[in-house]
Amino acid sequence: MRLLSIADETNSPPASLPDDPAQGSPGMAGVLGGTEIAIAYKIGYVLNFYREPSFRRIETEFGITRPEIVTLIVLNYREGVTASDICEFSGHLKANISRGILALEKKGLLRREADAADRRRQFLFMTEAGRALYARYIPMLREREKAMLACLTAAERRSFERILDKLAAHVPDWAAAGEL
């Protein structure tokens, strides 16, 4: 019921994934592996159904935007970090993170302390209200993650995590420096 509204009419996954052109409509499941960027496309596909509707729901229900959502997630892991840290470890743009931080502060969900060693920087901390808000939206994200991964065996899941770790650690190797 609660999750029913997440992926309503506007963003529905296919009812099933056949790729049999003999069906009325030409089968489309093959597109997932058939694009020229098959792996990236599939990652995006899965994530589009997980992250986008989830974040939209949180935004509607709690009135916080993506950068705010992500900022609280990062701060839950570790407080006292800076906006730049959050940008680096989320892949979000600094203007958006900055805007999110200001919004959270305005809502009393976050506080800032200047870094004595570098007056440009600020350490960020969740307030109790921020912590409480985080606690309200994270269970849904966890449940949906669990549902998303339910189809994997324990071994597959471990393998997937290991590979993801590897991909994540490797990001700095290709994501900033020119590849040409």
Added chain:
Amino acid sequence: MRLLSIADETNSPPASLPDDPAQGSPGMAGVLGGTEIAIAYKIGYVLNFYREPSFRRIETEFGITRPEIVTLIVLNYREGVTASDICEFSGHLKANISRGILALEKKGLLRREADAADRRRQFLFMTEAGRALYARYIPMLREREKAMLACLTAAERRSFERILDKLAAHVPDWAAAGEL
């Protein structure tokens, strides 16, 4: 050089991924596996550095938005599909896909044909110009995908693909129906 501008100043991955608090700034790499939605977060992290800057680049360089980019990618795989098909197999919202289709048509990159069996529906086809545009942006996406995956062994890559296939096929099981 060409890719250098993709993940410029505003969206930089960490220079490295240490998680050693002994360093000046508390290590942050642990956040990737330390959030309460570790796998989803990591997927998003990797994709944030792949897809978001790539799409932003294409948008700037070719003047087409995400829904337009994705529409051409899907049509490259198979023409004659409908807007709904694209929504289903991309995870994008119908209003955005619709808007993208109209924009592509206006730019002469796509044409539409009514479905005789259902007057609400339209089959979509790339024009030659659309095909040419696709051919201009897809190599960069491919190259970046390749770079993203360069750290994996062949076996890891196969395993990753198999698991992604499984996750993708499983999406309809949890992404629409309520899980409660």
Added chain:
DNA sequence: CGATAATAGTCTCATATGAGACATTACTCT
């Protein structure tokens, strides 16, 4: 030490995206 470059975070403006309404068409049920 002074000039220059880089960094951290914020701001303004433009534009893409999302919510929900809408018209048309198709389907279902009595």
Added chain:
DNA sequence: AGAGTAATGTCTCATATGAGACTATTATCG
């Protein structure tokens, strides 16, 4: 057959996001 419901794609309006400029601070270089 007709009413009610659902599906398809488009539109309007609101809002989130992105580009680039900006100020203050810090780092680097000769």
